[in-house]
Amino acid sequence: MPAKRRRTGPKVAALILDRTAVFELAVPCEVFGIDRSDIASPWYEFKVCSGVDGPVRTQGGFSINAEHGLEGLAGADLVVIPAGPSGAYPLEALDAVREAHRKGARVMSLCTGAFLLAEAGLLNGRRATTHWLHAAELAALYPEIEVDPRVLYVDEGDVLTSAGTAAGIDLCLHVVRRDYGAEVANAVARRMVVPPHRDGGQAQYVEMPVGPTDCGDALTRALEWMLEHLDQTTPIEHLARLAAMSPRTFARRFRAVTGTTPHQWLLSQRVLMAQRLLETTDDSIERVADASGLGTAANLRLHFQRVVGTSPLAYRRTFRRHEDTQAEAATA
Numbered sequence: 001m002p003a004k005r006r007r008t009g010p011k012v013a014a015l016i017l018d019r020t021a022v023f024e025l026a027v028p029c030e031v032f033g034i035d036r037s038d039i040a041s042p043w044y045e046f047k048v049c050s051g052v053d054g055p056v057r058t059q060g061g062f063s064i065n066a067e068h069g070l071e072g073l074a075g076a077d078l079v080v081i082p083a084g085p086s087g088a089y090p091l092e093a094l095d096a097v098r099e100a101h102r103k104g105a106r107v108m109s110l111c112t113g114a115f116l117l118a119e120a121g122l123l124n125g126r127r128a129t130t131h132w133l134h135a136a137e138l139a140a141l142y143p144e145i146e147v148d149p150r151v152l153y154v155d156e157g158d159v160l161t162s163a164g165t166a167a168g169i170d171l172c173l174h175v176v177r178r179d180y181g182a183e184v185a186n187a188v189a190r191r192m193v194v195p196p197h198r199d200g201g202q203a204q205y206v207e208m209p210v211g212p213t214d215c216g217d218a219l220t221r222a223l224e225w226m227l228e229h230l231d232q233t234t235p236i237e238h239l240a241r242l243a244a245m246s247p248r249t250f251a252r253r254f255r256a257v258t259g260t261t262p263h264q265w266l267l268s269q270r271v272l273m274a275q276r277l278l279e280t281t282d283d284s285i286e287r288v289a290d291a292s293g294l295g296t297a298a299n300l301r302l303h304f305q306r307v308v309g310t311s312p313l314a315y316r317r318t319f320r321r322h323e324d325t326q327a328e329a330a331t332a
Contacts (some may be wrong), residue, residue: 008042008045009041009042009043009044010077010078010179011044011045011047011075011076011077011078012032012033012044012045012077012079012080013047013049013068013072013073013076013078013079013080014028014029014046014047014048014079014081014082015049015050015051015070015073015079015081015082015093015097016048016050016051016056016066016084017050017051017052017056017084017089017090017093017116018052018056018084018085019057019059019084019085020056020057020058020059020083020084021058021082021083021084021112022059022060023168024082024083024110024111024113025058025064027082027110027168027169027172028046028080028110028168028172029046029048030192031169031173031175031176031188031192032044032046032078032080033046039184039187039188039191047067047068048064048067048068049066049068049069049070049071049072050064050066050068050069050070051069051070051092051096059084070093070096073096073097073099073100074099074100074103076100076105077104077105077106078105079097079105079106079107080108080109080110080113081097081107081108081109081110081113081114081116081117082110082111082113082168083110083112083113083131083164083168084112084116085112086112086115086116086134086137087115089116089119089120093116094116094119094120097120097122098121098122101120101158106157106158106159106160107158107159107160108159108160108161108162108171108175109130109160109161109162110162110167110171111130111162111163111164111165111167111168112130112131112134112164114128114129114130114138114161115134115138115141117161118138118141118142118145122159123142123145123159124142124144124145125144125145126145126159127145127146127147127154128145128147128148128156128161129147129148129149129150129151129152129154129161129163130147130149130161130162130163130164131163131164132149132163135147135149136149149163151163152167152170152198153167153170153171155178160175169192169194170197170198173185173189173194173196176188177196181275181279181319182196182275182276182279182319183276183279183280196272197268218242218243218244218245219243219250219253219254221242221243222240222242222243222250225239225242226262226265227269230266230270230273230293231290231291231292231293232293234266236251236262239262250262266293267303270292270294270303271292271294271303271304271307273291273292273293274288274289274292274300274304274312275308275315277292278312278315278316279316279319279320285297285300285312288312
């Protein structure tokens with residue numbers, strides 16, 4: 001009887017060039033490169049590929065010897081471009097990224113890695129983002145791109161871009177959520193001790209007022225109460241009392257910290273709860289809507305389509321099928 005062929009997960013290749021940014025390289029190494037097959041199997045296959053000859057200098061004052069060259073991008077399902085200096089990219093590297101994309105790979109930039117995708121022509125006619133400090137430069141150099149400096153990341157399907165530094169974590173977890181579902185992405189986030197999803201955009205980091213330290217603790221109490229009572233309608237006056245603030249101060253402080261309104265934050269958390277219930281239970285759409293605080297099946301469908309981009313039933317079919325496949329693999 002022939003041996004069973006080992007199942008493999010999505011193939012991820014990170015491309016590094018001279019003066020690559022250490023943190024933005026470490027993020028995909030952490031998310032995709034660590035074996036997390038105890039969370040979801042098969043997990044990603046990850047490799048680091050060098051686009052230059054010899055050791056690659058980093059911005060951190062040390063060099064990296066990558067085990068793979070540009071040939072490592074061939075056959076990748078996802079090519080990640082960490083941040084680095086913009087301009088003067090090796091033509092061979094640009095060609096390799098274009099070729100990988102032409103053959104079906106998703107391409108993803110972290111922070112100023114967007115400049116490489118722009119130089120390769122892969123952002124033309126698309127919406128994209130980068131660090132807010134460099135957004136105006138990107139828009140000026142490449143006017144064919146719709147640069148959005150407000151968001152943490154942009155998902156255009158086969159081309160993805162993130163804002164600066166920590167937004168790379170948001171985008172990598174978003175990719176895990178796309179590939180494996182919200183429950184798996186949440187588990188990875190817990191391992192990394194980071195939030196699985198951040199609301200708001202870069203604007204909250206450009207000019208963020210620093211308030212009294214006790215306001216942070218009080219606001220945390222209100223946020224925790226909201227998460228524990230997603231199925232309840234909660235007036236802002238009640239949340240303000242929990243935070244020991246007036247309703248106006250609470251609303252202002254909430255937006256300063258989260259980058260969004262209490263209503264929008266609560267709505268996104270309810271959709272995330274609905275995702276988890278659709279993945280992990282056989283509850284009817286009506287029960288999921290009620291348990292997640294969205295009320296009715298019609299309301300669930302409306303907000304789920306707007307936030308997730310698909311219907312609750314289609315989402316359940318996709319990710320319950322993934323879960324069932326995992327179970328079959330575990331018993332094989």
